[in-house]
Amino acid sequence: MLPVAGPGAPQGKRILVVEDSKFQRNTLVRQLRDWQYEVLEAVNGEEGLKLFLEHSPPLIITDLHMPRMDGYSLVKAVRESEVNYTYIIVISGIQEKESIVAALGAGADDYLTKPFHPGELEVRLASAERIFRLQSQDLLIFSLAQLADYRSRETGNHIRRVQHYTRLLAQALAPVEPWLNPARIQLLESMSVLHDIGKVAIPDAILNKPGKLSKLEYSIMRKHATIGGNLLKGIYEKVGAEPLRVATEIVLHHHERFDGEGYPHRLAGLEIPLPARLVALGDVYDALSCKRCYKDAFAQEKCREIILSERGKHFDPILVDIFESLEQEFWAIRQEYGEK
Secondary structure, eight states: OOOEEOTTOOTTOEEEEEOSOHHHHHHHHHHHHHTTOEEEEESSHHHHHHHHHHHOOSEEEEESSOSSSOHHHHHHHHHHHOSSOOEEEEEEETTOHHHHHHHHHHTOOEEEEESOOHHHHHHHHHHHHHHHHHHHHHHHHHHHHHHHHHHTTOOHHHHHHHHHHHHHHHHHHGGGOTTOOHHHHHHHHHHGGGTTGGGGGSOHHHHTOSSOOOHHHHHHHTHHHHHHHHHHHHHHHHHOOHHHHHHHHHHHHTTOOTTSOOSSSOOOGGGSOHHHHHHHHHHHHHHHHSOBTTBOOOOHHHHHHHHHHTBTTTBOHHHHHHHHHHHHHHHHHHHHTOOO
16 A cells, blocks of 8 residues: 555654554554654555565564465565664564564564554654664764774775674674673674774874874874773763763774783783774774775785784784684675775
């Protein structure tokens, strides 16, 4: 069915309702229109998937038991084809606990029990809005991080690659590192993009100089870690939010070395915060494998050789061992997010 918009429906509040019961569907659509949602209606999963692929609504409410593709299959199909994250609420009878668990396992985010109460629906939608706000925050963080990369003639793909390298290392380390639960891994992935934010304060002549920096120029370049770290530290001390603490550790310490010969504080070993140790390896790998104003890109084997040679020197030995086991995946990321 064609989308039906409530009067003055705000941009971005589009929602897909998939329900074979005409009464249930009309009840949901009527309530959603009252809340100024733009509503897409479908009577089964097959029709719902077609509308999803055409319109990419950020929200879906779907029944589970329908003809011509049930809700479970629809949820799986959406997860396989979505570009941006879609928040999916499934509708189920109050006695169908096993159905709800199965739907959540298939990729649904939340559930609504029949017969639903408007207040319950409102709470579920509020949860979705919180997720969308977090996504917007991540986009803002990424955009701010790109400021530094634009000035140093690197593309946004640099910070995308570092994000992926950080996530790979963190996921592999998680079984032996209790701190690395899924939420913190996602947090690390988000905050890693800020690692070079302090470069916005470094002069262009130094930032983009072809060839080797002089001793004075190098001392100025090194200040980017302290500048960025102190900026975030000041905000963290006022706000006290965990993401800012993690971001501060990354920005301030991602140039420390495991042997204590790094900067700015010459921390050694496990004195270096884990987030900074993770990002450090990914950042150096990216510098090795990509062209910079001062060097050409190194071949895959050369990058691998250099990282392995720095085990226990520049990098945490455990992370180098993980890198060795994932080196092909690192290179695949380098290829997928190469410079345009």
